[in-house]
Amino acid sequence: xxxxxxxxxxxxxxxxxxxxxxxxxxxxxxxxxxxxxxxxxxxxxxxxxxxxxxxxxxxxxxxxxxxxxxxxxxxxxxxxxxxxxxxxxxxxxxxxxxxxxxxxxxxxxxxxxxxxxxxxxxxxxxxxxxxxxxxxxxxxxxxxxxxxxxxxxxxxxxxxxxxxxxxxxxxxxxxxxxxxxxxxxxxxxxxxxxxxxxxxxxxxxxxxxxxxxxxxxxxxxxxxxxxxxxxxxxxxxxxxxxxxxxxxxxxxxxxxxxxxxxxxxxxxxxxxx
Amino acid sequence: xxxxxxxxxxxxxxxxxxxxxxxxxxxxxxxxxxxxxxxxxxxxxxxxxxxxxxxxxxxxxxxxxxxxxxxxxxxxxxxxxxxxxxxxxxxxxxxxxxxxxxxxxxxxxxxxxxxxxxxxxxxxxxxxxxxxxxxxxxxxxxxxxxxxxxxxxxxxxxxxxxxxxxxxxxxxxxxxxxxxxxxxxxxxxxxxxxxxxxxxxxxxxxxxxxxxxxxxxxxxxxxxxxxxxxxxxxxxxxxxxxxxxxxxxxxxxxxxxxxxxxxxxxxxxxxxxxxxxxxxxxxxxxxxxxxxxxxxxxxxxxxxxxxxxxxxxxxxxxxxxxxxxxxxxxxxxxxxxxx
Numbered sequence: 269x270x271x272x273x274x275x276x277x278x279x280x281x282x283x284x285x286x287x288x289x290x291x292x293x294x295x296x297x298x299x300x301x302x303x304x305x306x307x308x309x310x311x312x313x314x315x316x317x318x319x320x321x322x323x324x325x326x327x328x329x330x331x332x333x334x335x336x337x338x339x340x341x342x343x344x345x346x347x348x349x350x351x352x353x354x355x356x357x358x359x360x361x362x363x364x365x366x367x368x369x370x371x372x373x374x375x376x377x378x379x380x381x382x383x384x385x386x387x388x389x390x391x392x393x394x395x396x397x398x399x400x401x402x403x404x405x406x407x408x409x410x411x412x413x414x415x416x417x418x419x420x421x422x423x424x425x426x427x428x429x430x431x432x433x434x435x436x437x438x439x440x441x442x443x444x445x446x447x448x449x450x451x452x453x454x455x456x457x458x459x460x461x462x463x464x465x466x467x468x469x470x471x472x473x474x475x476x477x478x479x480x481x482x483x484x485x486x487x488x489x490x491x492x493x494x495x496x497x498x499x500x501x502x503x504x505x506x507x508x509x510x511x512x513x514x515x516x517x518x519x520x521x522x523x524x525x526x527x528x529x530x531x532x533x534x535x536x537x538x539x540x541x
Numbered sequence: 542x543x544x545x546x547x548x549x550x551x552x553x554x555x556x557x558x559x560x561x562x563x564x565x566x567x568x569x570x571x572x573x574x575x576x577x578x579x580x581x582x583x584x585x586x587x588x589x590x591x592x593x594x595x596x597x598x599x600x601x602x603x604x605x606x607x608x609x610x611x612x613x614x615x616x617x618x619x620x621x622x623x624x625x626x627x628x629x630x631x632x633x634x635x636x637x638x639x640x641x642x643x644x645x646x647x648x649x650x651x652x653x654x655x656x657x658x659x660x661x662x663x664x665x666x667x668x669x670x671x672x673x674x675x676x677x678x679x680x681x682x683x684x685x686x687x688x689x690x691x692x693x694x695x696x697x698x699x700x701x702x703x704x705x706x707x708x709x710x711x712x713x714x715x716x717x718x719x720x721x722x723x724x725x726x727x728x729x730x731x732x733x734x735x736x737x738x739x740x741x742x743x744x745x746x747x748x749x750x751x752x753x754x755x756x757x758x759x760x761x762x763x764x765x766x767x768x769x770x771x772x773x774x775x776x777x778x779x780x781x782x783x784x785x786x787x788x789x790x791x792x793x794x795x796x797x798x799x800x801x802x803x804x805x806x807x808x809x810x811x812x813x814x815x816x817x818x819x820x821x822x823x824x825x826x827x828x829x830x831x832x833x834x835x836x837x838x839x840x841x842x843x844x845x846x847x848x849x850x851x852x853x854x855x856x857x858x859x860x861x862x863x864x865x866x867x868x869x870x871x872x873x874x875x876x877x878x879x880x
Contacts, residue, residue: 273634277665285662289653292694368614369649374637375666534616 273375279383286386300389304348308341308393312400326468328500333466334404335500340464340492341397343428347436348390350429354382355436359443359452367444367536378529382437401499408500417499424495424511427518431491434521435459437529444532463488466496487517544718544750545588545611550620552581552606552774580606582774583620590717591748595755595765599862603774604754608720611752612642624718638667640718641711645726648707650695656706657691660713667714674713681709685739701732708739721753725760737763758855770858772865782854790857793831795824797838798846811838820845825852 290297315337319330328336358381361367370380405411439452462482467489470479482489494514497507558574559566581603588594596604609615611622613629613636622629627636650659664674682688685705695703704724711719721740725733741764744751755761761768761782768785770778778785795812799805799820808814811834812826826834831849838844 273666273668277668278662281662281665285651285654285658288658289651292653365647366649368609368612368642368644368647371614371632372612372637372642373666374634377632380666536615 275375275379278375278379282384283386287388290388297389301392304345304390305392305396308396312337326466328466329408331404331407332500334400335408336466336492336496338397338400338404339425339496339499341393341400342425343432343491343495344460345390345393345397346425346429347432349387349394351382351433351436352390353385353387355440356453357381357385358437358440362444362536371533371536377533378437378526382433405499411500416503420511421495421499424498424514427514428491428495430518431487431521432460432463434518434525435486435488438525441525441529441532444536459486459488463491463493467493483513487513487521490514490517542590543587544590544592545586545622545624545752547584547586547611547622548620550581550584550607550610550622551579551618552603552610552615553577553579553618579774581610581617584771584774584776586769586776586779588750588752590750592767593744593751593753593765595753595761595768596771597754597761597768597858598771599865602771604771605722606774607771608642608722608752608754612640612720613637614642638714639716640720641714641716642720643707643711643722643724645704645721645723648695648703650703650706650710652696653694655692656687656695656698656710659695659706659710663710663713669714677713677715678709681712684742685709685735699732701728701735704728704732704736705739708736712743715747717749719749719751721751721755723755724753725755725757733757733759740764758858762854770861772862777861777865785861786851786854786857789861790852791828792825792852793828794850794852795826795831795834795838796846796848796850797822797824797842797844800843800845803843805842 312334315333316330318325319333323329325333358367361370361381367381370377373380405413436456439455443452462478467479467483470476470482470489479489490510490513494507494510498511501507554577555575556578557569558576560569560574580601584603584607596607598604606615610617611624611629613632616630625636625639627633627639629636650656651662660674660678663669664671669677679688682691685708687702687705687709690698690702690706695706698706708724724740725736728736737760740751740753743749744764751764753760753765766781768778768780768782769776770785778788780788794815799822802820804817804819804822808817808822808824812824815823815825817823835847835849839847
C-alpha cells in the first residue's frame with residue numbers, strides 16, 4: 269500500500285460510478301439533459317428578442333453578448349456537473365450522520381465530499397455553449413482568434429469555476445453548523461444571478477457599491493466577466509488589472525473556503541446513531 | 542502491547558432544550574435553554590492487541606460515542622486516547638488506513654450501485670495493490686457467501702446481505718483495529734449467526750483488535766471473552782462474561798423435580814418461587830445460603846432431579862441496566878446555560 273491516496277484515481281472512480289448510476293436511470297438522465305438544455309435555449313431566445321429592440325447592452329453588441337452567455341453556460345454547467353450535487357448532499361450527509369464515513373477515509377475530507385458525485389447530465393449545456401461560441405465568435409466585427417484566447421480563456425474558465433466552488437462549499441459548510449441548510453440552493457441562485465450580467469451594468473448610487481462588493485468581497489462578478497471579455501472584446505490595458513485580480517481572488521476564495529470547511533468539520537459532532 | 546489506551550476520556554454535548562407548543566417555539570428563537578449532556582464521563586480502558594472486547598450498555602450509555610471518539614469522527618471534551626499509537630481525532634491518514642468502523646444502522650455503500658463498484662472505490666481510496674485487493678475481496682465474499690451478489694445494486698439486497706457487503710467493504714484494506722457498532726441489528730437469526738461465525742473466524746485468523754457493541758447477548762457470548770459494561774458514560778464493569786453473574790447477581794436458580802405429586806405447599810420458605818409446573822419448581826435462592834437450602838430440601842422431600850444454575854445472563858444485565866437507570870433519574874439534569 270502506498271501512503272498517498274491517488275486523488276486522480278479516486279476522482280475517476282467517482283466519475284465512473286456516477287455514470288454507471290446515471291445510466292441505470294436512463295430516462296431521468298435524458299429528461300434532465302433536455303430540460304437544462306431547453307432552459308438555456310429559451311434564455312438565448314429571450315436575449316435575441318431584446319436585441320431586436322436595441323443594438324447593444326452596456327456596450328456589448330448581440331454576438332459579443334452571446335459569447336458572454338456561452339461563457340455563463342460553460343461555467344455553470346461545469347459547476348453543476350462537478351460540485352452542485354455534492355454541495356447539496358453535504359447538508360444531507362450532516363443530518364443523517366453519513367459524514368462519519370467520509371471522515372474515516374484516509375483522504376482529504378473536503379476532496380471527498382466535494383467530488384463524490386458527478387452529475388453528467390449537466391454537461392449537455394456545455395456542448396450547447398461550445399456550439400454557441402462557434403456560431404457567435406466569427407460574427408463579431410473584426411474578431412480573430414489569437415494564441416491568448418486559446419491559452420487564457422480555458423484558464424479563466426477554471427478560475428471562475430473555482431471561485432464559484434469556493435462560495436458554494438462555504439455555504440454548504442454552514443450546514444455542518446446549522447444541522448440543516450435548505451436555503452443553500454436559493455441563496456446560491458440569488459448570488460449567481462448577479463454574475464450573469466456584464467459588470468458595466470452595475471453603476472450609479474446603488475450599482476457601483478454593488479459592483480464593488482461582488483468584485484472584491486464575494487468576487488462572483490469576476491467569474492464570467494473576465495473570460496467573456498477576454499474572448500469577445502479587444503484586449504485592453506484597462507482590464508489587465510482585472511485579469512490579474514482574478515488570480516488573487518481565486519486563491520483567496522479557495523483559502524477562505526478551505527478554512528471555513530475545516531472549522532466546520534472541527535465542530536462536527538455527528539448525528540446520533 | 543496495547544492497541545487501545547484510553548485515559549479519562551470525556552465527551553459532553555450541548556443540546557437545545559425544545560419546549561412544547563408554538564409559543565415556546567417562538568420564544569425559543571430568541572432565548573434558548575441548553576442542557577449539557579455528558580455522554581462519556583471519564584473512561585479509562587486498555588485493550589491489548591488481538592483482543593475481542595464487547596461494549597455493553599443500555600441505549601444512550603455512551604458506547605457509540607466512545608467508538609466515534611476512537612474513530613476520530615468526533616473530538617472529546619477532555620481526556621486522552623491512543624489507538625495504535627495515534628490520537629484518533631487528529632484524523633491522520635496513517636491512522637485512518639489502519640482501522641475501520643462498521644455501523645449496523647448506517648450504510649456507506651453506494652445505494653444504487655452494485656457493491657463491487659463501491660469496493661473498487663475503496664481500493665482507490667486506500668490505494669490497495671490490485672492483486673492484493675482481488676485476493677482479499679474474494680476471500681471475504683467467499684467467507685460471507687455473498688460472491689453471487691456482487692453485481693446486484695445494493696438497494697436490492699436484503700438487510701443481512703447488505704451488512705455482509707458493508708463488512709467486506711470495511712475489511713478490504715485489512716484494518717488492524719475494527720470497531721463494530723451493533724453489526725447484527727435487525728438481522729434474522731440465521732444472518733446473525735453467519736455474521737458471528739465470520740467475525741469469530743476472521744478475528745482468530747488475523748488476530749486483529751475488535752471492539753464490538755451489541756444488544757444481542759448471543760453475539761457477545763459467541764465472540765468475546767472480555768466484556769466492558771458502560772452506563773451513564775462510565776465503565777461499570779470490566780472483566781469476563783462469567784464474572785458479570787458473580788458480581789451482579791447474588792442468586793442461583795434452583796430447579797427441583799419432586800417424586801409423584803409430593804410437592805410441599807410451603808416452598809416459599811426456601812427462596813423466591815419463580816415458577817411451579819408440577820412436578821417441577823424453580824426457586825431463586827441467595828448464593829450464600831444455597832448449600833443449606835439444598836440439604837434442607839433433600840432431607841425433607843423426595844427429590845427425583847435437581848439442578849443449580851446461574852441466572853440467565855440477559856436477566857442479570859437487564860437488572861443491572863435498570864438499576865443504573867434508576868440511579869440516573871434521581872440525579873436531576875441541570876439546565877446549565879441560557880442565552
